[in-house]
Every structure is written in structure tokens, then in C-alpha cells.
Amino acid sequence: MEVRELTCIGCPLGCSLTVTMEWDKTGEGTDGVPVITVTGNTCPRGEAYARKEVTDPTRIVTSSVTVTGGTIAKASVKTASDIPKGKIFACMEEIRNVSVAAPVHIGDVVIENCAGTGVAVVVTKDVELA
Amino acid sequence: MIQHDIVIIGGGPAGLAAAAAAKKGGADDILILERDGVLGGILNQCIHNGFGLHTFKEELTGPEYASRFIKIVKELGIPYQLNSMVIDINKEKEITVVSRENGLQVIKAKSIILAMGCRERPRGALNIPGYRPAGIYTAGTAQRLVNIEGHMVGKEVVILGSGDIGLIMARRMTLEGAKVKVVAELMPYSGGLKRNIVQCLDDFGIPLKLSHTVVNIEGKGRVTGITLAEVGPDRKPIPGTEEHYSCDTLLLSCGLIPENELTRNMGVSMNPVTSGPMVNDRLETDTEGVFACGNVLHVHDLVDYVSEEAALAGQNAAKYILYGASKTSGNGADAPRCSADAGICTGGSNGGTESSSAGACVAIRAENGVRYTVPQSLDPAAMAEKITVRFRVADVYKDRSICVYYDGKLISKKKKRVLAPGEMEQVVILKSSLAEYPDLKEITIRTEEES
Secondary structure (H helix, E strand, O other), X not given: OEEEEEEOOOOOOOOEEEEEEEOOOOOOOOOOOOEEEEEOXXXXXXXXXXXXXXXXXXXXXXXXXXXXXXXXXEEEEEEOOOEEHHHHHHHHHHHHOOEEEOOEOOOOEEEOOHHHOXXXXXXXXXXOEO | OEEEEEEEEOOOHHHHHHHHHHHHOOOOOEEEEOOOOOOOHHHHHOOOEEEOOOOOOOOEEHHHHHHHHHHHHHHOOOOEEOOOEEEEEOOXXXXXXXXXXXXXXXXXXXXXXXXXXXXXXXXXXXXXXEXXXXXXXXXXXXXXXXXXXXXXXXXXXXXXXXOHHHXXXXXXXXXXXXXXXXXXXXXXXXXXXXXXXXHHHHHHOOOEEEOEEEEEEEOOOEOOEEEEEEEOOOOOEOOOOOEEEEOOEEEXXXXXXXXXXXXXXXXXXXXXXXXXXXXXXXXXXXXXOEEEOHHHOOOOOOHHHHHHHHHXXXXXHHHXXXXXXXXXXXXXXXXXXXXXXXXXXXOOOOOEOOOOOOOOOEEEEEEOOEOOOEOOEEOOOOOOOEXXXXXXXXXXXXXXXXXXXXXXXXXEEEEEEEEOXXXXXXXXXXXXXXXXXXXXXXXXXXXXXXX
């Protein structure tokens, strides 16, 4: 059994959630899917958020990459969709090593498959030639 | 002298949305004056996502959100002048602007929309003892250096203040490889959004110390460490609670201040709680034809609300140009106008002096936990079908109601399980609801405890 404490981000209420994951005897060793119980939530969104957070937490990563010959030194970027939370730093490592030449425009792909997630990293700001 | 119908001071999210709405509202001769070399304002450095959930129903980064509005402004053919800093506006709506390209210009406007935004409270305004080494930045300065100019500002970081920019920078610095040791907050609650506390601090195991402040800064050439101490209910440090942190960088996220030097100089009445101008339901100041919107009016939590508010200011500026002052208020030319000073704030609460203009104007008073309202007055005859009154509360409250009174009579009551100063609240006032109160003097918005 594993217990985790989370804060719901669904609304300003910020409910303190307690998530209990229990691997019952039949489930264990077969598919290993735990039985999840959520307490402390005051609405269904809290439960959905907690289940996602303990089974498949994901985030959109935003950062900036070096641009050469542009009006500014950095072009902001983001992962085109959310990636597993555990891949954030691997993704950042790749983003840090990217350098692109101006001009770049919103939507330009700078990494096609970031940290093996299958998700692209795209530019979020136009940077024109200086 | 150069003349324009509407001149908008600032090309950030507020200025852009106001310009687009004014143009769509029928105004043709509009000019945006922007101090920076690009449009978009502070959104250009806010590269994180979470913008536009209300406006575009999708989650955009700051630069993407700005680009949507820049595109609209360009498609509408609205002229803008970059690298142009307004240094004075006078009562006659003459704007003095300086730029390398044009030198010093004076522009005469029929209507002005103030959209200058806000700036961060600097170290000098915080009275932190200690040396003055390099390595102390406001969170927004660090954000610009890291995200736009490509300079990493430090390796070991302490952040004072848990405003949203501070929280966002805690994550940003961590992602760039720095170690953020702690975020300290003077108040017993965070001033930032819940979402940011979870996704910027909890995700990376960064501790948030509430009721703590920096009591010493060490280091001569560069910051070498800081001392934190717990504060009591009087917000004064408690002796014996000092804790030392070694670090090379201190980021300050200690509040935003609307940038209203121009507004004050032109003699517009100010609200000491918001540090922004007093406005009526058209977001018009007590100087006729001068409107205000965005963070220069009051500091917002979400840019979506800035865009919405700015669009209203733009529409009303267009009406002012097309129909003149008397028509915007819907009364005869000599009827008393609802000027924003009707509810002028004199003390800590929003209320204060009673309305002086007979009948045409209703003051909106904030009390009992509601710190202020924007707007501070409305004109029942001329107002739109509904107006949104935005405000912030003074403390974290549980199980309270937001109550609206018309001259002491309870009109609406909305239960809230939690209210926090970090999140803006609003009530909507319908024109139809005012019909039964022809002699209404004052609308009061207050919080009340659940009995």
C-alpha cells in the first residue's frame, strides 16, 4: 500500500487530497494495477486529478533555445503536448543543446522527438533576423 | 501639433486589446505608443504556459498569447510607434513622447487609454538589511535575462516572496540547472496561484516557508548567503528563529505596483488601495475621455481578464470619439456626468466620501474583507446591460459569502468555500437589477461569515 498527499489544482479551493494505492493479491503479479482511493476532494475533478497524478503525471515543458543572428538571443519553446513528468529533465537537457539560426517562427520544430517521448519541441515566439 | 483621436499608452496585452476593440467599435484614428522595441509587453518574457484558457479556450505561452493580439492589431491596420517613451501627459490630453527616430514629439489626443502596466517592488522599497552585492534581482528582471537575453543569473538561489513570478522563476531556474533552496513568504499565505505552487514548487521539492522573511544579506562583490527568520503576526522577525542559507542569488517577488507617474502628473484621482486611477463603469477616469485598463488600473491575476477589461476601455473610448461625452452617458448634454471621483477613496477602505453629483452616479463601496473594487462607481442610466466589478479580498477566508447591497438592502449572496488575496474575484451587476432603485446612492460589496 502506498499513500500520497497532493494539492488539487482544479480551482482556488486547493483541496488537500490523500491518495491510497493498494495492490490486491489477485492484481499483483498479473497487471499490477493498484486499487486507487482518493479522499479529501470536494468534487469529481479532484478525484480525476489525483488518479492522473499518481498513475500518469504529465507536464508541458517550456524553455528557450539559443538563436543566432536574431533580434534577441533566445527563442522561447515548448513541448507540443504534455510529456511524462519523469522526462522533464531529460527533455531540458536536449533543449539546452539546441541552437537555431534566425529567423524562426511560432510552430517551427526544433526537436522532433524529445527525450524519446515522441513529442516535438516547437518555437513559441517569432525571432526575426537582426 | 500631431493629432489623433485615440492614443493608447502601452502596447502590452491591455493596450493591444484596447486598440482592437476601439477600432472594431468604429474609431479610425488610433495610435499605440510602446516604450519597448516590440509589441506584447511583459508577455514576451512569460514563456511558461497557462495563458488564454478563458479567451482562446486553449493553453498558450505568453509570447503566443501576445502574438494573437499583435496579429489582430496588424490585420486591423492600427498604427503603432515602438521605442517611444511617453514622458508627460497634461490635462489638455497633450502627450509628450521621446524616441530616437522622432526626437521629442507632442501629440494631441481626443481620448487617451492608459495601459502602462505595472512594475516590480525593488529591493530599495523592502528595507532588507545587509550589503549591496551583485546577485540580487527582482524575479521579473531575472526572467528577462534568462528567457530573452540568455544569461543565467545564478546557481544557488533563494527567492523572497511567493508571488506568481517568483514561483515561475523557481521552476525556471531549476530547469536551467540551478538549485533553488527555498522560497520565503512574509505573509502566512502565498500570493500566488495554487496551480503555480504545485507545479513550480511541489513538483521539484522546493520548500515554501510561510511567515518568513530575509533579515540579512551577506557578500560584498557577490551574494554569498542570506539569513531567514520567522515573523510573528505583526510581521516582525522573531529573535532566535534565524536560519542561514548559502546562495549566490536572491530573487525578489514582493509585489507589483501599477506604473502611474503619468496618471498622477495629469491630475487624475487615484485609489490608494489599488495604486491605480479611480474609474467609473466605462473605465473612464475623472478626466473626461481618459480611460485606463490592465495592470495600470489594478494588478490582475490572469491576462485573460486584462484583455476583457481592456476591450471594454477600447469600446468606450470609441464611443467617446463617435458620440462625445454627453452621449456616452446617455443623458442630455447638461445632465451631471458620472465621474469616477464620486466614490473617491480616502482611507483604507474603498468607500469614504459620498457621491456629490446628484442622482446620476452610484458609488461602489468595498468593505469587510473586500479591499477595493474596480470600477469604483457606475452610472445606472448609461451603464451597459451588465458590468463586471472585480476585486480582491484582504486575507485568506474560509466559508464566507460575497454579498452585494443596494443602499443597505441585500441583493445577492454567493457562498465561497475559500477566498484568497492571490486570486481576483468578481460580481456582475445587471442594469435591470437597478431599475427598482431609482434613488440608489451606493452599492456595497462585502464578505460575510457563514453563520
